[in-house]
Amino acid sequence: MTDIMNATVLLSNFVIIPVLAYGSQLALGALGVTLVYGILRFANFAHGDLMAFGTMITILVTWWLQSIGVSFGPLPTALLALPVAIVFTIAMALFTDRAVYRFYRRKRSTPAIFVIASIGVMFVLNGIVRFIIGPNDQQFADGERFIIKARSFKHMTGLNEGLAFKVSQGLTIGIVFVLVISLFWFLQNTRTGKAMRAYSDNEDLALLSGIDPEKVVMVTWIITAALATIAGTLYGLDKSFKPFTYFQLLLPFFAAAIVGGIGKPVGAIIGGFVVAFSEISITYAYKKFLKYLVPENWAPEGLVQFLSTDYKFAVSFLILVLVLLIRPMGILKGRVI
């Protein structure tokens, strides 16, 4: 019995809790990608760098708050800085829309042109972030680190395996939960939310019904920028901030959005967790886990790891390919490709 408990705790510690936290972060990012795809109808390659931009502002404001001695008790100071960062990021997103995308929208350019334009925006944002904060790793988490420490968990339960639950993980799961619920309430019940869904469903019909496209697009950017900043900050608190890593997160975001069914917000959330679960469970070494469960002489010799951890991004892409082959519309019947 203790062995089973130990195995469960081990798996929770190294797979389930990280999947919940990482999956929530991916879900927020994929929501941004999917909203832009649903309303503006292009795959936004600049999303990762928009996230990096927002997180950079959070970090700068956090540093300033720390320097004047403000703190948020046991919670990270970054949460206080977040609203300011969201405002800046929204301004940036609206500015890029005004300066870049609106022109192509009026011309009704093909999606490929939009994507190339977003590559341009990606370069610009990437340059700005590296210019201001540099290309290196930044740690900005402060306050308490753990909700449950591994050692006190062992002490409490008397098990061999410890369970650590970081504040950043708890915060991520909590904040994402609240955000997702309010986003769905907004999309389902408010006038603007309904207008957005109508516009996403059928642009011409929505225009005929008197929906102002510019307003819909503006609200989309506001939501996307806010989600990107929050996702970026939570990811940065959980791991660390590095501009290049944020750029690379683009791939799991796309994978999550497409797996769930692109253009469908619920799909993005499901997709986020599917991708996170596959990435972590396929690259986890099950040796210790199996040792608890099987008789001693059956214990495996190798690490029992399907793929090395460096293949993380490859896993998200493999899922993407599988979905494209088997069910191209994604789990929730998004737009047909």
Added chain:
Amino acid sequence: MNNVQRSVLSFALIACLLLIVGLFQSWSLMLSILNLCLISSVMALGVNIQWGYAGLFNVGTMGFAALGGVAAVLVSKGPVPEAWAVGGWNLIIAAFLFMLTVTLAIITYRRIKRGTLRLLVLSGTIILGIFATRYFSDPAIADIEAVNPALTGYLGGIGLPILFSWIVGGVFAAGAAWVIGKIALGLRSDYLAIATLGISEIIIAILKNEDWLTRGVKNVAGLPRPVPYEIDLQKSDWFINLTEWLNSNSLYGLSSIEREDLLSSSVTEFSGIYVKLCYTGLFAAVLVIILTMSVMALNSPWGRMMRAIRDNETSAAAMGKNITGRHLQVFIIGSAVIGIAGAMLTTLDGQLTPGTYNPLRFTFLIWVMVIVGGSGNNLGSVLGGFLIWLTWIEAEPVGVWLIDGATGWLGGTNPIRLHLMDAAQHMRLFMMGLVLLFVMRFNPGGILPEVTKVGKLSN
């Protein structure tokens, strides 16, 4: 201004810029930049074949270039007999089992009708296949990587001259493109972009991790060169005589000791330049061959068909053109060109370093070259390759110089000034983005727009 005048003018401008670099920085640096300009142009031509001719949105350039690099290692390095002895057979069996699995999976997929049965048989085949393959490949890989890991730890190559790898690199990239094309072509344009971006990341991940193949992040250094080594040149008489003859003006009338000193330093300097010039010759030859072939292809009936498909798939299909087949074909050709360029790049570097492949530099920068140069115009891609690479390299010294000048009044140790000087190199990303956005907005055809000939009938 017509396109001919534009081309002459822009290439003259680039020549001037290169001259300025040569005169004010150094000729050796100028040649390094020129060599990379040539390679970038070949890559840009590859992307242009896919995007400009056929409208295929491939952002996996990095992956194909890396495959070219792998070819350079596998062709030029000598084999490691010990590694073959300990793990060769197991690895061959594993490869055979892997192929068998793939073949069986494809047969199952085709022969059994869609449904639960197919899903079960298919997953059973794949899972069994993976276990069988890994049963042989795991010990093989462990054995191979244990052979003298500090120096080899991989199978090595076949030890042929590295020039062959340029062709092999093209073949590798073409093979990968065939597989990828079979899976991903036919997706909507921006989906194809996401898919190829992902595949290129996978290729890099494999190169970083499969040590038995290319030593992973331990890198393979010291690839043999297709051109002479500086050391050999400095010892050979004909080269010293050549340097003496070239420098006869400055050597004239010096005492014998001064003459010896000056001669030996010029020989050292000139040997470096000579080696780079040899590379320039080789790369320029490849560029000219590929450019000529591209221009001929674009002007042929095949090129017209491609553009017809790009501009209106439905009507081209109605004329009986096989859209998917043509797309696959042009995807393979373009990727092969990128693979050749990748092999050339690794040859120039003399080493394969999987850690340095970065999508910003190897994929998106190439795209900026194509768009800025003029998509659909081959000469435009070459121009874009030269112009953008020059800007990319020179943005750093120019940026530092500008910031140094602009913040000089702040004093030498001012933290803001120091930060700006330090960060100046990142301005090039910002600049590239701006250039791309401005060209797209105000000059969407690029510097040398596509030439569309008006047929006789419509006049």
